[in-house]
Amino acid sequence: MRLLDSARAGAGTRLRERLRDRARPPGRALVVAGSVLLALVVLVVLVAPWIAPFDPAAQRVGPRLAPPEGEHWSGTDRFGRDTASRVLHGGRQTLLVTAATMAAVVAVGVVVGTVIGLAGPRGDDLGRRVVDTVVAFPAVIVILAFVGLRGPSLPAVLGGALLVWWAPFARLTRALVRAALAEPSAVTARALGASRLHLLRTEVRPRLVGPVGVLVAVETGQLIATVAGLSFLGMGAQPPDPEWGAMLADARGAALSSPHLVLGPGLAVLVTVLALTCVGEGLRDLLDRSTQVVRP
Amino acid sequence: MTPALTVRGLTVDYRGAAVLDDVDLDVAAGEVLVVLGGSGSGKSTVLRAVLGLVPAPGRVRAARLALAGGRGPIDLADPRARRRARGDRIGLVFQDPVLALTPLRRVGSLVREAGADRSGVEPLLAASGFGRPAAVVDRRAFTLSGGMAQRVGFVLAVAGGPDVLLADEPTTALDGPARVELVDRLRERAAAGTAVVLVTHDVGVAAALADRVLVLDGGRVVESGPTARVLGAPAHPTTRALVRDVPWALPPRRRAPAKGPAVVRVRGLTKAHPGAGAVLDGLDLDVAEGEVVGVAGRSGDGKTTLLRCLLGLERPDAGELRLGGVDPAAEGWAAVRRVVQLVPQDPRGSLNPWRTAAQQVADPLDFHRIGDRAARRVRAMELLDAFGLGGLAGRRPTELSTGQCQRVAIARALAVRPRVLLADEPASALDVTRQAELIELLTAVVAEHGTSALVVSHDLHVLERLCDRVAVLAEGRIVEDLPVGRLRADAAHERTRALLAAHPTDPLAAATA
Known part of the structure; x- marks a missing residue:
């Protein structure tokens, strides 16, 4: 037994352990609340075609700029389109495309990070510099430049995001790969004759899943906010497609007289x-040994 | 005499599972109490509870937990009083001094923070064994060697002039001479009137230092009393096991030295680390067929570097290697690893926590494409059976005891029927009972399979029981190379003599005579 304990057990084991912990370690409530909220959003958005009361693109389904009441319980916009239906359908577009973008970004980031992590000192140095440069680049500027080349559209925004968003994943993966390969179990396996592929499969992968999952949750939230922001500025989804940011932009003129359009x-x-951030931050707390409580 | 530290009815539990059960303990000023116990006996928890460092959800209850001394009594059950007492009235010597020091801080600033005033820093450092303390004051903690960090850690513990000095397995990470040095320091503190509580599994340290010994098992005090009585005539089975299993009490190795062809041949091995200079400097070493050779040396003398070079984990700067009849430079390391396997230092840490025992024992067969999937599985099961792990094939390391992990690690190393086993401090992470098992197991394995072995360790007691021949590594070279039987009589080099002095034939003799 030691007073200073070394961190060893994998993130997955540790997460399960701490989620089950009745003493409610920090982060547990965040993860639970965030997951429930997120599940709710995804569920509602997925079943939008069945629960949305009106066609989101159909104009004059009611009076223009109607306040929330009766049939149009969240009001209508300046073309007389039902706001609730548009929010539900808009989420479909936003979540689906963001999810696809995230999947691509994670795949690229993890592969690049692994390659750098396995490289020798010179390759590592070079790779790390490239990744750091990309991380340092403000994402919005790169996306704007891409949109400038391709013309404003949702795919252009996400294409631009693809160019930069992989970098944080590559950076994290590289660090995790290096750390995992330095673990006694990985060093021993190497000395016994394990191939790189075996090491990646058995030593690196389990140590990668937790931290990368945390980053996915945090970065997805950021991406959604960025996409909505750029759509608001007219760079993303184009009318009449319903999209949250574009709807906000559309509501700009009437926001004071019809606040329901913004709401x-x-x-x-x-x-x-918020849900994604809660999940991300909570997972990080749960996986982080340094937040374990020691009585003063 | 009034006790400096009084503990009555100390009970610690984690969600109802008791780690300590009704422990009483007293230490008087100037007295050394050694708390002995194996892993999981709760001995470290005693110190944590005294300091109030039991992690949540641990629950501490005690009828009395109090400190007395020249500066007035302190009730350690009161969190605020306890916080003031920590570091000032109670000092703590950590197990791993390197981890205990904040890496970027300077030694002088650390010592001042621990309670010494500006003029007091250098005398304190000098008193703990630094020849030129002025040179150490401005160094940052991460630049210290393990031995230096241990001395600084000790200075931090005593800088506040504590009434009670606690030590948590402080000798476990140290080599023999460093252990002797630390024991001397602790004895000096006790002579100066400090009460010392030392937690350890090392009976040798207890014999060298203790006035009284308290033996813990399963969270209960099973035996306590004067050192000579407890260690000389142990009454409880736990104490008897601790005394019986010490490596120096095991039967010595008696075997005619092997005279076969060399299976390990190292010539002129040289390796320098940037900033540290030459670690290995033209080292020559041979291991004959069927022979077990020990490489002894102090920490920082290049034992680990030697082993890493022999495992292909580090590239030597110069020198020739021939391992198991294979030249790694010409035929590649994969071919070497086919016939040379590793017995790791930390059995639990060396196993992959997500894979089962059977999978891991079959791994080397998989790496070297020996047999088909079914044959590998059969071989793994045979090995596990042979090591008494037949029913545990599907278990993962977290579901195995340390002793079982150790057997899995050895079974795994034997899977490919290697010609040579390399063992890296195979006993240092284990308590004495596990050590005794390991020595027996490795001896049997080597005899049965006819493998040769190279064992690297700082523990001469272990090497004497395990090896046919011991080579002493110092300043990057082999300075002494003797058959085990002649080691104590014929050792000529001062390094060997220092190691032997730190590992007397019977460390218990002094205490129990």
Whole structure:
């Protein structure tokens, strides 16, 4: 037994352990609340075609700029489109495309990070510099430049995001790969004759899943907020497609007289990003040994 | 005499599972109490509870937990009083001094923070064994060697002039001479009137230092009393096992030295680390077929570097290697590893926590494409059976005891039927009972399979029981190379003599005579 304990058990084991912990370690409530909220958002958005009361693109389904009441319980916009239906359908577009982008970004980031992590000192140095440069680049500027080349559209925004968003994943993966390969179990396996592939499969992968999962949750929230922001500026989704940021932009002129137009999409973005942030931050607390409570 | 530290009815539990059960303990000023116990006996928890460092959800209850001394009594059950007492009235010597020092801080600043005033820093450092303390004051902690960090850690513990000095397995990470040095320091503190509580599994340290010994097992005090009585005539089975299993009490190795062809041949091995200079400097070493050779040396003398070079984990700067009849430079390390396998230092840490025992024992067969999947599985099961792990094939390391992990690690090293086993401090992470098992197991394995072995360790007691021949590594070279039987009589080099002095034939003799 030691007073200073070394960190060894894998993130997955540790997460399960701490989620089950009745003493409610920090982060547990965040993860549970965030997951429930996120599940709710995804569920509602997925079943939008069945629960949305109106066609989101159909104009004049009611009076223009109607306040929330009766049939249009969240009001209508300046073309007389039902706001609730548009928020529900807008989320479909936003979540689906963001999820696809995230999947691509994680795949690229993890592969690049692994390659750098396995490289020798010179390759590591070079790779790390490239990744750091990309991380240092403000994402919005790169996306704007890409949109400038391709013309404003949702795919252009996400294409631009693809160019930069992989870098934090590459950086994290590189660090995790190096750390995992320095673990006694990995060194021993190497000395016994293990191939790189075996080491990646058995030593690196289990140590990668937890931290990368945390980053996915945090970065997805950021991406959604960025996409909504750029759509608001007219760079992303184009009318008449419903999208949360574009809807906010659309509501700009009438925001003071018809606040319900801002409220719907605004809340939708807020809740989604909040849920993802809660999950991310909570997971990080749960996996981080340094937050373990020691009595004063 | 009034006790400096009084503990009555100390009970610690984690969600109902008791780690300590009704422990009483007294130490008087100037007295050394050694708390002995194996892993999991709760001995470290005693210190944590005294310091109030039991992690959540641990629950501490005690009828009395109090400190007395020249500066007035302190009730350690009161968190605020306890916080003031820590570092000032109670000092702590950590097990791993390197981890205990904040790496970027300077030694002088650390010592001042621990309670010494500006003029007191250098005398304190000098008193703990630094020849030129002025040179150490401005160094940052991460630049210290393990031995230096141990001395600084000791200075931090005593800088506040504590009434009670606690030490948590302080000798475990140290080599023999460093252990002797630390024991001397602790004895000096006790002579100066400090009460010392030392927690250890090392009976040798207890014999050298203790006035009284308290033996813990399963969270209960099973035996306590004067050192000579407890260690000389142990009454409880736990104490008897601790005394019986010490490596120096095991039967010595008696075997005619092997005279076969060399299976390990090292010539002119040289390796320098940037900033540290030459670690290995033209080292020559041979291991004959069927022979077990020990490489002894102090920490920092290049034992680990030697082993890493022999395992292909580090590239030597110069020198020739021939391992198991294979030249790694010409035929590649994969071919070497086919016939040379590793018995690791920390059995639990060396196993992959997510894979089962059977999978891991079959791994080397997989790495070297020996047999098909079914044959590998059969071989793994045979090995596990042979090591008494037949029913545990599907278990993962977290579901195995340390002793079982150790057997899995050895079974894994034997899977490919290697010609040579390399063992890295195979006993240092284990308590004495496990050590005794390991020595027996490795001896049997080597005899049965006819493998040769190279064992690297700082523990001469272990090497004497395990090896046919012991080579002493110092300043990057082999300075002494003798058959085990002649080691104590014929050792000529001062390094060997220092190691032998730190590992007397019977460390218990002094205390129990």
